[in-house]
Amino acid sequence: MAKYDAILLAGFGGPEGQDDVIPFLRNVTRGRGIPEERLEEVAHHYRHFGGVSPINNQNRALKAALEAELAFRGVDLPVIWGNRNWAPYLTDVVAEAHENGQDRLIAIATSAYSSYSSCRQYREDFAEAIIKPGLARVVHIDKVRQFFDHPGFVLPFIEGVRQGLADVEAANPGINLYTEVEVLFATHSIPMTDAAKSGPAERGFGEGGAYAAQHNAVAEVVVAAAAPADSSEALSWQLVYQSRSGPPSMPWLEPDINDAIAELPARGIRAVVIVPLGFVSDHMEVLWDLDNEAMETAKEHGLFSVRVPTPGTNPAYVSGLVDLVMERVNDTPVDERPALTELGPWYDVCRPGCCENVRLGFKPALAGEAP
Template sequence: MTAYDAILLAGFGGPEGQDDVIPFLRNVTRGRGIPEARLEEVAHHYRHFNGVSPINNQNRALKAALEAELAGRGINLPVIWGNRNWDPYLADVITDAHAAGHRRLIAIATSAYSSYSSCRQYREDFAQALAATGLEDEVHIDKVRQFFDHPGFVLPFIEGVTQGLTDVAAAVPGIDLATEVEVLFATHSIPSTDAARSGPAERGFGDGGAYAAQHRAVAEVVMAAATPSFVDAGTAVSWQLVYQSRSGPPTMPWLEPDINDAIADLPARGIRAVVIVPLGFVSDHMEVLWDLDNEAMETAGEHGLHAVRVPTPGTNPAYVTGLVDLVMERVNDVPDDERPALTELGPWYDVCRPGCCENVRLGFKPALAGIAP
């Protein structure tokens, strides 16, 4: 059992005005040698929304929802919010937390899956923030387990797919949901080398590593729960795992298929409608608003497909409650066999395994909440 002083809500961060866009993108890509011309290409996604990423306001809303849930349950844990790539920066909020007397923080990263960018990089940034502030010996940061298959994260997607199929049936008269609809579970693509090293090597997840395996497992749970009322026994609604938001050079293999390529292939199979599920995302940030609501929807229209996009968890009550439950698992040292997990892969580890989620290009850097390296 651990007496934590506060909860650290750790976000990615995003620009909040036109002047912020390029400096923010430089922060995100620092050390990767990305040319300014490429940053300008990405910047137009943000400029389309007046230079404002929705992610900061979403984390403000999530912070408020967590505070309300904690207060309603009589849990006296303040919530502090810090970002990896934009204000409020992790180092600043950790400094403020230390000044307020907080010494043991339990972090919630706004990412549910195992990979370098979605888990280990957060842990490295925690270590870097403590080193930058000189607080390595005074502030301790743990992290809740990866929550990809926690009911609080999964239930909003079950609700979303159920409603999405309902909407398709109403919008496309006579459509056969068993043969003419495809459910596309979308997540951020990552380099294939990073994917292969996601999760503990000893688990043997294959080429896509734990990252792909976790997404597939959750998609199976969602489909099993959401679709039986729409199709006859012995049949199933078709689905696949697709990827989006690739940003690497063409010579570097990334996880595929891209969602737009997958959509383009569907009419040849007789598919008339798609339900797009942003399974890899906890909220409707830029990759959802641009890559799905803009580009993927446009691709679907070009191929004559009716398309609906289901919500991310956001501040869904089940998700907020689930995040607090994850914190309290650590506070109360709940045994593994009493921790909820909707797939056979979980419950995941409180402390990341040795060598978990290596970035092949950067190697291992100091990281908290795990076993070295």
């Protein structure tokens, strides 16, 4: 059984004003050689919303929800919150925790899947947060397992797709849910090289690595559970990608959601249900790439569209995150840990070489073994 002093809620971070936008984007892209003009293109998305990303307020709300759930259960664990790319920075938060006597932390990264950017990069930032202030032999950070198929993460999407299908039927009387509706599961695209290296190599996930395999597995669960119970037919769906940011010469996971939407009318599709399966909350990529661009693309092609909510502070999601912490506190046996796909439950400790960034190589990473 593990004794922790606090829960570290680790977020991506986001600007909270117009003056923050470009410095924030420089933080996100540091070391990648992204030209300023490309940063200005992306900055337009943030400036459309007053230079404020919703992600920080969402993490404040999630922190409060976690605190309420912990108090309800009688669990005496404070929640501290730090970001990778904007204030409050992880390094500052971990140093402050140490000053408060909180040297053993259990981290929840606000990302459910396996890849460099969604898992290992968080672990590298945890390492930097204790190495930089000279706390490497003092502060210890564990991390809850990847929770892509934990019921707390999946159930809100099932509820959302059910409601999305109901909204489609209400707005389109007589529509056939099985032949005229497409469910589009959307997630952030990543370079093919990173995708292939996601997850432990010995699992042999193939071209898209664990990243694509996990998304596909969860999508299958959601579709099966959300389909009307009185039908033997299967809903039509596909996994699509968004928010590509790399140079045209670098292959990224496809198809892009807008390209996929454009092909649907030729198949007789009249409506789409967009599911932000790769996201835990409604941050910028959801608000801009889905609610703006994808919805507009659907409209241009004569398709009715609805977008399913992200887990956010859904009670099932919040409760599930606390369950993940308590697995570690109580050392729950693997066969007693819930997982809705055959891929899980995922590992507490990432395997050596997991989620390598081919371009940058390996850096020190906490909550895992040495590569």
